[in-house]
Each structure stands twice: as structure tokens, then as C-alpha cells.
Amino acid sequence: MDFIKPTIEYAELSPLFIIFGAAILGVVVEAFVARPRRHVVQVSLAAAGVVGAFVATVLVGLNLDEVGDGAGRGLVGAEGSVVVDGPAVYLWGLILVFALAGVALFAERKLDAGLPVFAGQAAAMPGSEGEREAANAGLAHTEVYPLVLFAVGGMMLFPASGDLLTMFVALEVLSLPLYLLCGLARRRRLLSQEAALKYFLLGAFSSGFFLYGVALVYGYAGSMGFEAIHTAVLNGSDNRSLLLLGIGMLSVGLLFKVGAAPFQAWTPDVYQGAPTAVTAFMSAATKIAAFGAILRLYYVAFGADRWDWQPMMWAVAILTMLVGAVVACVQGDVKRMLAYSSVAHTGFLLTGVLGVQAASELADGQVTSLQAVLFYLTTYGFAIVGAFAIVTMVRDANGEAPSFARWTGLGRRSPVVAGVFAYFLLSMAGIPLTSGFIGKWAVFTVAMSAGAWPVVLVAIASSIIAIYFYIRYIRLMFFTEPEPDQVLATVATPSPLTSVTVAFCAVATLVLGVVPGPVLDLAAQVGDFIR
Amino acid sequence: MTEYVVLSSILFTIGAVGVLVRRNAIVVFMCVELMLNASNLALVAFAKQHGNLEGQVAAFFVMVVAAAEVVVGLAIIMTIFRSRRSASVDDASLLKF
Numbered sequence: 228m229d230f231i232k233p234t235i236e237y238a239e240l241s242p243l244f245i246i247f248g249a250a251i252l253g254v255v256v257e258a259f260v261a262r263p264r265r266h267v268v269q270v271s272l273a274a275a276g277v278v279g280a281f282v283a284t285v286l287v288g289l290n291l292d293e294v295g296d297g298a299g300r301g302l303v304g305a306e307g308s309v310v311v312d313g314p315a316v317y318l319w320g321l322i323l324v325f326a327l328a329g330v331a332l333f334a335e336r337k338l339d340a341g342l343p344v345f346a347g348q349a350a351a352m353p354g355s356e357g358e359r360e361a362a363n364a365g366l367a368h369t370e371v372y373p374l375v376l377f378a379v380g381g382m383m384l385f386p387a388s389g390d391l392l393t394m395f396v397a398l399e400v401l402s403l404p405l406y407l408l409c410g411l412a413r414r415r416r417l418l419s420q421e422a423a424l425k426y427f428l429l430g431a432f433s434s435g436f437f438l439y440g441v442a443l444v445y446g447y448a449g450s451m452g453f454e455a456i457h458t459a460v461l462n463g464s465d466n467r468s469l470l471l472l473g474i475g476m477l478s479v480g481l482l483f484k485v486g487a488a489p490f491q492a493w494t495p496d497v498y499q500g501a502p503t504a505v506t507a508f509m510s511a512a513t514k515i516a517a518f519g520a521i522l523r524l525y526y527v528a529f530g531a532d533r534w535d536w537q538p539m540m541w542a543v544a545i546l547t548m549l550v551g552a553v554v555a556c557v558q559g560d561v562k563r564m565l566a567y568s569s570v571a572h573t574g575f576l577l578t579g580v581l582g583v584q585a586a587s588e589l590a591d592g593q594v595t596s597l598q599a600v601l602f603y604l605t606t607y608g609f610a611i612v613g614a615f616a617i618v619t620m621v622r623d624a625n626g627e628a629p630s631f632a633r634w635t636g637l638g639r640r641s642p643v644v645a646g647v648f649a650y651f652l653l654s655m656a657g658i659p660l661t662s663g664f665i666g667k668w669a670v671f672t673v674a675m676s677a678g679a680w681p682v683v684l685v686a687i688a689s690s691i692i693a694i695y696f697y698i699r700y701i702r703l704m705f706f707t708e709p710e711p712d713q714v715l716a717t718v719a720t721p722s723p724l725t726s727v728t729v730a731f732c733a734v735a736t737l738v739l740g741v742v743p744g745p746v747l748d749l750a751a752q753v754g755d756f757i758r
Numbered sequence: 759m760t761e762y763v764v765l766s767s768i769l770f771t772i773g774a775v776g777v778l779v780r781r782n783a784i785v786v787f788m789c790v791e792l793m794l795n796a797s798n799l800a801l802v803a804f805a806k807q808h809g810n811l812e813g814q815v816a817a818f819f820v821m822v823v824a825a826a827e828v829v830v831g832l833a834i835i836m837t838i839f840r841s842r843r844s845a846s847v848d849d850a851s852l853l854k855f
Contacts, residue, residue: 349837350837350840352840352841353841392812392815392816392819395816395819395820395823396819396823399823399826399827403826403827403830406830406831406834407830407833407834410834410837416841417841417842417852418852418853420834420837420838420841421838421850421851421852421853422853423834423837423838424783424834424835424838424847424850425850425853427830427831427834428777428783428786428787428790428831428847431787431790431827431831432774432777432790432793435770435773435774435790435793435794435797436774436793438793438794438797438820439770439793439796439797439800441797441801441816442766442797442800442801442804442813443800445801445804445805445812445813445816446763446800446803446804446807446808449804449808449810450808450810450812451812451816495853496853496854499853500853
């Protein structure tokens with residue numbers, strides 16, 4: 228039997244190779260570098276890997292060739308399993324920006340008196356002698372940096388996959404490190420371990436559904452490749468039940484990852500229990516990667532079967548927005564509130580997914596739903612990372628203080644930090660002059676022009692409900708007098724790692740809200756998915 | 759041919775129901791593995807039906823992924839068990855509103 232050597236497009240796939248290479252180097256560093264120097268080496272390696280991959284992504288993006296009729300640019304690489312096209316490169320860039328923010332937040336040590344945010348020794352029992360010894364010896368898990376790089380690699384592969392098998396492997400490569408990272412908090416370790424357990428069991432359950440969906444769609448189409456699936460859907464076959472069941476099961480896996488109702492139950496628990504730096508990273512980056520994968524799977528592989536999956540998406544989008552917005556109103560913990568608000572944002576993004584896909588069906592100057600969703604992901608990512616980064620700074624004697632009562636009157640004590648946090652909340656609420664407004668505008672118009680007006684109506688209604696709980700929180704910070712004997716949180720002084728991240732997110736949110744043109748143009752230039 | 763697919767769907771259902779009704783985290787996790795293996799059976803059966811190798815190759819990848827998942831999963835369940843002396847998923851209920 229002849230063995231044919233596969234061709235790998237090393238130049239175009241270089242961002243992936245850099246990230247995975249840096250992750251593997253990180254594992255080697257863990258084995259060979261002395262413990263006192265490990266933290267510095269690991270942080271520099273992770274940051275260098277992410278920045279290097281970002282530069283490579285920009286270079287790849289500038290040199291993509293036009294394909295076919297000019298609607299898309301890029302190439303199908305690695306024997307059909309990885310697709311490097313405009314949207315994929317845009318998502319890579321976005322994921323890498325938030326990965327850098329994540330690495331910066333992971334490396335923060337000043338907030339907790341020189342201690343890192345991660346447990347000194349995860350294997351030591353909470354409250355045990357071993358834990359105290361590990362803390363006194365200044366131990367720190369520097370494995371988190373290779374882990375986060377592996378997760379970033381999986382996230383980059385996820386929206387760029389060209390067949391179902393690659394998509395499944397990428398899903399696991401991004402999830403497994405995140406399960407571990409969630410369980411590594413230094414403080415409130417029982418909550419953190421519980422979050423990891425819940426995330427892991429539910430995540431494994433949902434990826435089981437995803438995999439069975441892969442098998443069913445493969446049974447229908449006879450191939451894993453998205454182009455072959457597209458052809459099979461176009462030609463039709465008598466086994467349509469296989470296809471429909473397969474789409475449904477694949478949706479369970481993907482909708483779980485983005486936290487859409489009715490698969491949102493893990494979101495608040497995991498966001499609350501995980502170390503806040505991890506929450507900040509995964510709330511933005513996982514959502515970006517998973518929405519990239521949803522867009523590719525539904526537009527590229529199942530685009531011809533749109534009339535079958537759109538009603539399901541309508542229902543899920545409506546349910547997600549309502550559940551997210553309504554349940555966020557009754558929360559008493561800021562991390563949980565932000566988690567439910569991120570569920571509502573998932574609903575808004577799904578509204579965008581329902582929009583018009585072909586540029587030819589649109590008037591001049593209108594964006595397609597792919598571009599609207601890409602822009603919304605950009606705005607949402609900056610706001611949520613900035614907000615969670617501020618949550619790490621607001622502390623009391625027991626570390627972070629996420630309960631509402633502790634934040635009472637924070638605006639009087641630290642007007643700048645509270646003001647920036649309020650600005651992020653207003654952006655998430657979609658008030659004009661913030662990036663969130665432009666993002667919401669974009670996704671609502673694309674859904675409207677596709678005739679999904681009931682979904683848009685619900686979206687506007689839930690935006691109004693959402694404004695209620697954001698404004699209530701701003702009132703709590705600025706206009707509520709604390710009780711005399713109330714325990715209050717104060718803002719700890721962070722190192723530049725956190726403050727620069729917050730400042731960068733705030734500036735990005737402001738700029739995207741005032742002059743969204745350049746980024747909208749960039750999202751428009753990425754073109755379409757290629758097959 | 760159909761028999762294998764039917765068998766795989768039965769196995770998948772047993773796994774999914776097991777995840778929902780069992781309390782011990784280890785057993786829940788074994789049920790997830792059963793779901794993955796049911797998918798493997800379906801993949802191999804469809805590969806035979808279509809006469810190509812993609813499904814069989816996928817089955818190998820799934821085995822590797824399942825092994826990696828076991829490592830991560832047992833590590834998490836171990837830490838939970840050590841700190842709580844229980845692996846029941848009902849006991850993990852600190853996070854709620």
C-alpha cells in the first residue's frame with residue numbers, strides 16, 4: 228500500500244504551531260527550570276508565544292489569497308482539516324488579544340500580598356497543614372501557563388476546523404485545560420473545586436452528545452468534511468432523520484459551550500467558583516471560539532438546510548435572552564450577575580446568527596450576519612474582560628468580595644474604578660457612546676433584514692430588562708449609603724498587569740463605541756467562509 | 759448494518775440516562791465514557807456502510823480524547839473526594855443562588 232505524504236501549509240498555520248509549540252515548551256520548562264525562576268520564565272514564555280502568534284496571525288491575514296468568486300479569501304489547509312480564511316483569522320486575532328489579557332491577569336501577584344491567584348498546591352486539602360506549608364513556602368502552580376496556552380490553541384483550532392473530527396478534537400483541547408484551571412483558586416477552594424467538577428461533568432456530557440451528532444452526520448453524508456456534508460445536504464438523501472438528529476445533537480454540544488439556555492446551568496456556578504482571572508479569560512475567549520465554530524458549522528456545512536435549523540435557533544435565542552436577563556435581576560453576587568448577563572449576550576449573539584448570510588441579498592453599507600456577530604464578539608469581549616478584571620481588584624480581608632453588599636458606596640471611596648466598572652456595565656447594557664450599542668445595533672439589524680422580527684422584539688425587551696439590573700448596580704455603587712456597621716470592600720492597588728488590562732479594555736470599549744468604523748470595516752473585509 | 763446503529767443508540771441512551779440518575783461522580787463519569795464508546799460503535803458501523811476509513815480513524819481519535827478526559831476527570835473527582843470525603847454529585851451544592 229502506498230503511503231502518501233500529507234501536505235501541511237506551515238506558513239498559513241504558523242499561529243497554531245507557535246501557540247502549541249510554546250505550550251509544549253512550557254511543559255519542558257516546568258520539568259527543567261528551578262522553582263524560584265519558573266514564574267518569570269513561564270509568564271515570559273506564554274506572553275511571547277501569544278504575541279508571536281498574534282504577529283503571525285496578522286501576517287497570515289494580510290497575505291490571504293482570494294478564492295473562487297472573490298467572496299472569501301484563504302485556503303483549506305492540512306488536507307482539508309483546517310480552514311484558514313478571513314473569519315478564522317479575525318477570530319484568531321481576537322482570541323489572542325484576550326489570551327494576552329488572560330496571561331496578564333494570571334500573573335498578577337500584587338493584589339493578594341505577593342501571592343498568585345492560583346493555589347500553592349492543588350493536591351493539598353483545603354484548610355490542611357499541607358496547604359499552609361505550601362503557602363508559607365511560596366509555592367505556586369506555574370503549570371497554569373502551559374494549560375492556558377493549550378486552551379488557546381484549542382480555541383484557535385475550533386472555529387478554523389474543516390471537518391467534524393477536527394472540531395471535536397479542538398473542542399476537547401480547549402475544554403480540558405479549562406476544567407483544570409477552574410479548580411485551582413487559592414481562596415474559596417471548595418467552591419472552586421465544585422465549579423471544576425460541575426463544569427467537567429456537564430462538559431463531558433455535552434461533548435458526548437456532540438460526538439454522537441458527529442457520528443450521525445457522518446452516517447448521513449459519508450464524510451466528515453464540511454464541504455462534503457454541504458454537497459450531501461444539497462443533493463438530499465432518504466436518510467434525513469439521521470441529518471436532523473445529528474444537527475440537533477451537534478447543537479447540544481455547541482450551545483452548551485456558549486452557555487445558551489436550556490444548557491446555561493453551568494455558567495453561573497463555574498463563573499462564580501473559578502478564579503476570577505480564569506473567568507475573565509474564558510468568558511471572552513471560549514465564547515468567541517464557540518461562536519466561530521457555530522457560524523462555520525451552520526453556515527458552511529448546514530447552510531443549505533437552513534430552514535430546518537433556524538426555527539430551533541429562534542427558540543433557543545428567545546429563551547436564552549429571557550432567562551439570562553430575568554434571572555440576572557435576582558442575583559446577589561457580582562460574578563453571578565455578570566455570568567447571567569453573559570448568558571443574555573449569548574442570546575443576542577444567536578439573534579445575529581439568524582441574520583442574512585449572503586452579501587448579495589443586502590443593500591450597500593449593510594453588514595452580513597457573520598460580520599455583525601464578529602463585531603459583537605469584539606465589543607462583548609472587551610467589556611466582560613474589563614469587568615471581571617475590576618472584580619479581582621475589589622477586595623476585603625477574605626480576598627475578593629463579589630457579594631453586592633460589599634460594593635455599597637464603592638463610587639464614593641474609589642470613584643475611578645467604580646466609574647470604569649459602571650462604564651463596562653453600560654456597554655453591556657448597550658447605551659449609546661459605548662461599543663455595546665453598536666454591537667447590538669449590528670446584530671439586531673441583520674436579524675431584522677432576515678425577517679426574524681419576533682426574535683428582535685424579544686431581544687429589545689430583554690435589553691430593557693437587562694438595563695434594569697445594570698443601572699441598579701450602578702446605583703448601589705454611587706447612590707447608596709452603606710449602613711454604619713456594614714463590612715465594605717475596598718479597591719486594592721494592582722500591579723500594572725491588571726491596571727493596564729483594565730485601561731486597555733476601557734479604551735477599546737470607548738473607541739469602538741465612538742468610532743466603530745475601522746473595526747466594522749475590518750469585519751466587513753474578512754469576507755465569507757470558504758469551503 | 760442497522761443493528762449496529764440501533765445497538766449504539768441503545769448504549770448511548772443507557773449512558774445518557776445513567777448520567778442523569780446516578781449520584782456517584784465516578785459512575786456518572788463512566789456513563790459519559792459509555793456514551794463516547796457508543797459513538798465509536800456508530801462511527802465504525804457507518805464507516806463500514808460507506809466503505810471509507812474516516813469513521814474508523816475518528817474512532818481512534820475519540821479513544822485518545824477519552825483517555826485524556828479520564829486523566830483530567832479523575833484528577834478533579836479525586837480532589838473533590840479528598841476535601842469532602844464524598845464523591846456524590848448531590849453533595850456538591852455550595853454554588854447556587
